[in-house]
Amino acid sequence: MAPAEHQSEDTILKAAHKVFLSRGYHGTRMQEIADEAGINKALLHYYFRSKDKIFEAIFLSSFKNFLPQILEILDSDEPFEKKINTFFSKYLDLLIKHPHIPNFIMHEVAHNPEHLQSFFKKHFESKPSKFLRQIKEEMDAGRIEKQDPKQILVSMLALAIFPFAAKPILQIVLEMSEDDFKSFIQERKKFLPEFVMRSLRKI
Amino acid sequence: MAPAEHQSEDTILKAAHKVFLSRGYHGTRMQEIADEAGINKALLHYYFRSKDKIFEAIFLSSFKNFLPQILEILDSDEPFEKKINTFFSKYLDLLIKHPHIPNFIMHEVAHNPEHLQSFFKKHFESKPSKFLRQIKEEMDAGRIEKQDPKQILVSMLALAIFPFAAKPILQIVLEMSEDDFKSFIQERKKFLPEFVMRSLRKI
């Protein structure tokens, strides 16, 4: 890539990412993206034709960080218990890097569910089918309690994602400062694998 | 209350509730609320002075369904294990009745965290302090594993709330129809208390 050529485009995307993720589609003003990027409104339309086009780019890149990367981990060949550890460790790290993604995705998706179906099919065929099968195998082998595998998967996602989506509320209810919250999440990396495995393990 | 007097006001509130919860503050048009209520735009301003005022009313009533009612259950005098059961059973029922509240609250709160602090202090002093103490007591009595009580509380909230916030995504990833999702949630009422208690119980 030529160095200066795409500089503005990247600057715009970074700015747009920041604004869209903190304000949502309808809360975002093109002016604010321009200010954040240190350029003019007109330039936004020069690079991307419309607000919609910029949004699409941001949404796509965000979504890729929200689910597919993680589903891949779940579909790896690691043994079960090891995989639970890897999952929480990697997912929490990812969420620490992009803490606003859960809210952003869930909000936008809830308001355009029609688009999601085709969008999903277009960009990711990855389903957590291998992981769901793996859970079944563990059950059949008598190593974990018989449960609906989907309930387990959704629970794992919930335990990892929810604290980031509900952060401001949790901070108030539990009287946590920013630092408190940070160490709460760090603690959670250790807490969650144990929490889940203790629940699953046959006694 | 006089019968006809407040009819329009109620109609407006019901319509506003529906529109705000499905579209969010910035996605909501006064025109759509008016249409939904079967009245004129101007009438909205006659009853409530501005969009902000209507929103405030809706947000307040929604928030009351999202947290305080549940924190109350947690601060009751029930014994521990019974309380875990009551919590999930009542909370899931509440969320079935108001499935859009989690997304709505979390989205709006994330974008106006400044307001939340004073808002929360004004309307609810209820903190889950009794429940957190109760967890500690169970630990001290040797009935459950020693853990950070806050991690447990947040996990319980996550397990209950997340599926509603992430519903459209889950439906696609797990290939669930509306009916599938409904029964998934019904199943979850039984699944969650066991899931949590198995994890906590000392072995």
Add this chain to the structure above:
DNA sequence: GTCTATATAGGGATAGAC
């Protein structure tokens, strides 16, 4: 209390100079 009509502002998008 409820309507129609209108004022006013805000924000996405374009024209055109440089």
Add this chain to the structure above:
DNA sequence: GTCTATCCCTATATAGAC
């Protein structure tokens, strides 16, 4: 490529008749 100026539609809000 980047800017200033401006168009134009949309949305909140108000005025005023009934």
